[in-house]
Amino acid sequence: MAVCTVYTVQTLNSTCSISNPNKTHLGFHQKQVVLYRTSKKIKKQSTFTCSAAKEKTVVIGLAADSGCGKSTFMRRLTNVFGGAAEPPKGGNPDSNTLISDMTTVICLDDYHSLDRTGRKKEGVTALDPKANNFDLMYEQVKAIKEGIAVDKPIYNHVSGLLDPPELIKPPKILVIEGLHPMYDQRVRDLLDFSIYLDISDDVKFAWKIQRDMAERGHSLESIKASIRARKPDFDAYIDPQKQYADAVIEVLPTQLIPGDNEGKVLRVRLIMKEGVKYFNPVYLFDEGSSISWIPCGRKLTCSYPGIKFSYGPDTYFGHEVSVLEMDGQFDRLDELIYVESHLSNISTKFYGEVTQQMLKLSDFPGSNNGTGLFQTIVGLKIRDLYEQLIAAKAAASLQATKA
Numbered sequence: 001m002a003v004c005t006v007y008t009v010q011t012l013n014s015t016c017s018i019s020n021p022n023k024t025h026l027g028f029h030q031k032q033v034v035l036y037r038t039s040k041k042i043k044k045q046s047t048f049t050c051s052a053a054k055e056k057t058v059v060i061g062l063a064a065d066s067g068c069g070k071s072t073f074m075r076r077l078t079n080v081f082g083g084a085a086e087p088p089k090g091g092n093p094d095s096n097t098l099i100s101d102m103t104t105v106i107c108l109d110d111y112h113s114l115d116r117t118g119r120k121k122e123g124v125t126a127l128d129p130k131a132n133n134f135d136l137m138y139e140q141v142k143a144i145k146e147g148i149a150v151d152k153p154i155y156n157h158v159s160g161l162l163d164p165p166e167l168i169k170p171p172k173i174l175v176i177e178g179l180h181p182m183y184d185q186r187v188r189d190l191l192d193f194s195i196y197l198d199i200s201d202d203v204k205f206a207w208k209i210q211r212d213m214a215e216r217g218h219s220l221e222s223i224k225a226s227i228r229a230r231k232p233d234f235d236a237y238i239d240p241q242k243q244y245a246d247a248v249i250e251v252l253p254t255q256l257i258p259g260d261n262e263g264k265v266l267r268v269r270l271i272m273k274e275g276v277k278y279f280n281p282v283y284l285f286d287e288g289s290s291i292s293w294i295p296c297g298r299k300l301t302c303s304y305p306g307i308k309f310s311y312g313p314d315t316y317f318g319h320e321v322s323v324l325e326m327d328g329q330f331d332r333l334d335e336l337i338y339v340e341s342h343l344s345n346i347s348t349k350f351y352g353e354v355t356q357q358m359l360k361l362s363d364f365p366g367s368n369n370g371t372g373l374f375q376t377i378v379g380l381k382i383r384d385l386y387e388q389l390i391a392a393k394a395a396a397s398l399q400a401t402k403a
């Protein structure tokens with residue numbers, strides 16, 4: 001359990017980071033100094049120095065079950081912002097954090113309150129809220145959003161233990177990815193934008209088998225057993241979060257091949273909530289219309305079973321949404337430019353940017369289908385949202401200075 005001590009400071013009202021000799025991280029915000037720490041009480045007689053007020057961090061949430069492509073999506077997203085994403089330099093080699101110039105991605109597995117042995121003893125899975133510390137998750141994400149560095153715990157996936165914490169400094173964009181970014185309302189309310197990767201059971205199974213058998217040496221039976229064991233908690237605690245997401249990427253088996261269960265050709269739907277500030281849903285041809293488009297012709301090479309796009313308005317958990325769908329896969333990625341040129345509101349900075357991004361990362365899984373395409377587009381939408389948020393904050397603070 002985190003110890004959070006609040007000091008009231010009458011004279012300071014800016015936001016800044018402070019560190020004290022106890023190696024804890026403190027910050028001033030709204031006339032308060034707040035201490036975040038994962039263990040023990042902090043001595044109140046610390047001396048600290050204060051740096052200038054900083055830009056606040058934009059927080060993005062990405063939810064999905066394990067093995068559903070979060071890491072792949074994160075690599076696409078950080079690439080949109082440029083610069084390589086790497087684990088903290090000189091830190092724990094088993095850290096789950098990825099840092100680039102603009103973004104820091106933290107994995108919410110780090111807020112497991114029970115380690116592997118503890119979960120076994122209590123008979124709970126990592127998906128169960130009882131195995132996670134939402135109070136600490138909330139306190140630390142809030143602190144980072146306010147410009148305060150924190151000592152975040154590390155869940156070590158190699159040993160199954162909770163390792164000593166690592167320092168997370170406030171980045172421009174913080175992405176919290178994992179099982180529960182939208183489970184706790186307090187954490188959910190801190191998100192500036194949220195995404196849910198909704199991978200159907202058949203596809204999840206195919207991806208998990210491919211990774212856990214080929215890369216991790218698990219047997220088919222043990223993979224099946226692990227999927228079965230997680231399913232009730234997945235349905236109870238993870239899946240319901242999709243109702244809160246601003247964008248959902250739904251991955252289903254193709255409808256172009258009757259009875260297909262190979263999971264190689266995919267039908268992917270990008271479900272975009274209407275009315276989200278700084279987020280204008282992407283559309284095909286004509287905003288708000290219902291469209292069905294088979295682009296296979298002179299400009300796009302399609303082998304069996306072809307490609308089909310659909311677009312139109314819908315409702316999702318009672319919210320108005322726009323849905324863009326792609327079923328099938330590209331034969332030649334460079335021809336994606338033809339599709340891109342028919343999409344609007346994709347938040348590119350130049351003609352062909354989606355195609356360029358896809359070509360750059362063509363060796364990533366899903367680059368020839370709607371998973372890669374929609375992840376890339378969501379990445380560009382997040383960049384746009386970030387730029388709009390920062391511009392709005394700058395305008396507001398200029399206004400405040402004038403007043």
Ligand SMILES: Nc1ncnc2c1ncn2[C@@H]1O[C@H](COP(=O)(O)OP(=O)(O)OP(=O)(O)O)[C@@H](O)[C@H]1O
Nearest residue numbers: 065066067068069070071072207210211365366371
């Ligand atoms: N769009 C995709 N198309 C095909 N395979 C994919 C796609 N995205 C991910 N995969 C495969 O699924 C597996 C899991 O992907 P990834 O590691 O990105 O998921 P994750 O959600 O981060 O997993 P975990 O939480 O377990 O670390 C990998 O083998 C990857 O190759």
Ligand SMILES: O=C(CO)[C@H](O)[C@H](O)COP(=O)(O)O
Nearest residue numbers: 066109116126157158160179
């Ligand atoms: O659902 C998961 C999130 O990625 C993991 O299963 C959970 O974090 C437990 O990890 P491990 O199996 O390495 O102990």
